[in-house]
Amino acid sequence: MPKHQITTPASLIYIARQQTKRWITIASVTITAGLLLLVLYLFLNPESWVRTASAQTQPITTIHLENFADVSSLTLNGIAAPVEDDDKVVLRLVPSEEPSGGGYKGSAFASNPVPLVIEGHPTSFSTHFQFRISDPGGEGTADGIVFAIAPDPESLGGIGLDIGYGGISPSLGVEFDDWYNVFDPNGNHVGINLNGDMTSVATANPSDDFDNELPWYAWIDFNGETNQLNVYLSSNAARPSSPLLSHTLSTTLVDLMGSDVAYVGFTSATAAGWANHDIRFWHFVAGPKLLDSMIWNAWPECPFCGSTSSVGWVGGPINTRNGNLSYQELDLSIGQSHINLLTP
Ligand SMILES: [Ca+2]
Ligand SMILES: [Ca+2]
Secondary structure, three states, X not given: OOHHHOOOHHHHHHHHHHHHHHHHHHHHHHHHHHHHHHHHHHHHOXXXXXXXXXXXXXXXXXXXXXXXXXXXXXXXXXXXXXXXXOOOEEEEEEOOOOOHHHOOEEEEEEOOOEEOEEOOEEOEEEXXXXXXXXXXXEOOOOOEEEEEEEOOOOOOOOOHHHOOOOOOOOOEEEEEEOOOOOOOOOOOEEEEEEOOOOOOOEEEOOOOOOOOOOOEEEEEEXXXXXXXXXXXXXXXXXXXXXXXXXXXXXXXXXXXHOOOEEEEEEEEEOOOEEEEEEEEEEEEEEXXXXXXXXXXXOOOOOOOOOOOOOEEEEEEEEEOOOOOEXXXXXXXXXXXXXXXXXXX
């Protein structure tokens, strides 16, 4: 037997060790390559590591801003800015200051567009916000706040009587007007305005003065199937059972905007009279139908949220096309506006 074919226990152990080392090397290289490929895949496909719930996300647009400490989701125009108020950061559309140049104006729109057709249905929406008008100066409280829908998030109309809305065309506006002009019914009214025209197509009078320094609660619902717009107003958080102002548009939102997307937000302005015009919180939800479940304060209790959960209950159930129910959650651990739609 040739020498090199002689095997001893020691040489067998040596061969085994060399074999093991080789396998370890091959395994290490394979695992490293696999991990690199996985990292590369996740980098190239970020949606793959977002929670699976996103795959079930319904075509619902939501905005939930309990305060305005983070305005990264908004497009701010003119003088509009987040401002620390007594108890929270508010969106100050215009400040109570003697303006330079005849008047101040400001607007803020959600930067993400709202589709005006969802799943083949004309979009319906429900929004709820709190505003406060305070610290008047000059000739008196002026000029009001407008909830506006327009095809451009950088929309900003004129100063003074235009309330930052006049001149934005096309557009839909719901004004909370606190200064009398010749085209106004009085110096304290709610109005529905079209295409930047300051002569409202419908108006109504609230129960108290807007500049009473107290927060006002407003709800605006739009039914895309009937084109009916309802405005509710209250000095407390309870949504009134009847709208203060109701008006049916003669066109769809798509026809009005001349677009299948639009932006929602607020405008304001001052001139010879001024005041702080603040939005203190804002919720908005849009969907293919106007459902009770979309309406703030009409939402039922969350059927599965634990009391110790960091997930806040903000809405739902929302009926989806296939009859399943989806639920919205707000991650309280990061504060606000982090929404997932889940199917339990
Ligand atoms: Ca006015
Ligand atoms: Ca008016």
